[in-house]
Amino acid sequence: MKTIIIVIVIALIIIVPVTSTYNSIATLNQKVISSSSNIDTQLQRRSDLIPNLVSTVKGYAAQEKDIFTDVANARAKLSGAQGIQEKATADSELSQSLSRLLVVVERYPDLKSNQNFRDLSVALEGSENRISVARQDYNNAVNAYNTSIVKFPSNIVARIFGFTSKPYYKAAEGASEVPKVDFTK
Template sequence: MNKTLRNILIVIGILILLVSPVISGYNKMISLEQKVNIAQGNIESDLQRRSDLIPNLVETVKGFAKQEEKIFTDIANARAKLGGAGNVNERANADNELSGALSRLLVVVENYPELKSNENFRSLMVQLEGTENRINIARKDYNTAVSEYNTTIKKFPNSLVASVFRFGEKPYYKASEGAKEVPKVDFNTGK
């Protein structure tokens, strides 16, 4: 083997050793970013499912609780905000607002025992409870995917690859400040 061929093979070997971690890191970041996108899509899908159930639930309750118009308006406004949310933080805030309005609606339902025994209402509540559980799991899955992605892009040498290829940190799905407060429900009907 001549000396030139050997030098060329050594240079090629060194280049492979240098480029391999870059390619590997890039591919890992792409995979993790896709996991984040899938998890975000799952949240959106479950939020849409809940949003589709709410009009049926509201219509069922309206027949029994006509004087609770403010709660129905709050639910409609929160659904509209959720539909118009442009990013994860806006979606989380709108989601929390809608959850609060639904909680107030469910507290109102306690005053109407005949409503609680209504077959349509019970069926809708079972579906809504299942959907709320799905949303909670989807939020956790999203935050887990974001954590893995953000950790990967911050570790060396991936941080260098991330900065070159502009992989940015993803936001976590957080509860809004108001979500920690117990919703206030006023059972006074203006008497």
């Protein structure tokens, strides 16, 4: 009888911490997944605003056809992106295209005074801010998760159950460069 009790106590001493650690890692993993989904939601929100913005600008700047094509292509690339790094690259390309579009706006003072354009600009700026917050939340979640799976003793549980590190959301190469806009074409 004592042997059975000792075996049960030893089993509990092993099972309870392993279960607790597994649950903690699983919770952090779900936070990473949720944060990634929030980035997708905010990117989609911005993507949904873009056709309205482009349509408004087109009426004033029909001769800037290349910029509209670039924005449309970048938007399509973002819609089809898979994985966090591909999304980051496509997001960066779209941001650069939008920057070029907004430079075009500077050439048309009547457009800047158009209420519809101003409303869309405010909505787009809000979307950019939400995307920035979503990226930061994702990277914070990844940091917490990745840290938890390398710390002892949770690293043992992580290895046993196949938890692996997650990638951070990083801007694409060249994303920090200011886009070049050439209106001499």
